[in-house]
Amino acid sequence: MSTGHSHPGEAKPALCPAESMLKPKLTDLTFNGLCFFTEELADEIRYYAGQGASDDEWSDAQAMCVVEEAGEFIAAYRRARGFARRAGDRKEVTAELADVIISALLMFAVLDEDAQCHVKAKLFNVVSRGYVNKE
Numbered sequence: 001m002s003t004g005h006s007h008p009g010e011a012k013p014a015l016c017p018a019e020s021m022l023k024p025k026l027t028d029l030t031f032n033g034l035c036f037f038t039e040e041l042a043d044e045i046r047y048y049a050g051q052g053a054s055d056d057e058w059s060d061a062q063a064m065c066v067v068e069e070a071g072e073f074i075a076a077y078r079r080a081r082g083f084a085r086r087a088g089d090r091k092e093v094t095a096e097l098a099d100v101i102i103s104a105l106l107m108f109a110v111l112d113e114d115a116q117c118h119v120k121a122k123l124f125n126v127v128s129r130g131y132v133n134k135e
């Protein structure tokens with residue numbers, strides 16, 4: 001499985017930078033902008049963190065990240081709601097929920113799929129199917 005988002009004209013340094021070279025590009029926070037950004041981020045992560053991994057291993061790792069972040073979200077939610085030994089707060093909940101979205105967008109990039117297209121199709125289904133009728 002290939003990301004299909006390589007940028008041959010953009011040379012990367014051999015050593016991992018202290019922070020992402022994409023940081024200055026994080027300006028467009030529309031859904032489309034986030035999708036494009038995470039495609040580039042997936043390429044950068046693949047380059048620096050995924051070296052030595054096969055495409056399937058890289059995909060597996062990203063798939064596991066989606067579920068890992070979902071687990072971190074529910075753990076933060078439990079803490080914030082008082083269902084865990086340690087207390088938490090809303091800021092931790094929203095930060096972990098953001099991680100879920102980011103990891104999901106990264107997974108779309110790894111699958112070389114258009115996140116916006118798939119989300120739009122699912123939302124269309126949600127608004128077309130009606131809601132639970134308990135009468």
Ligand SMILES: [Mg+2]
Pocket residue numbers: 069072095096099
């Ligand atoms: Mg997290």
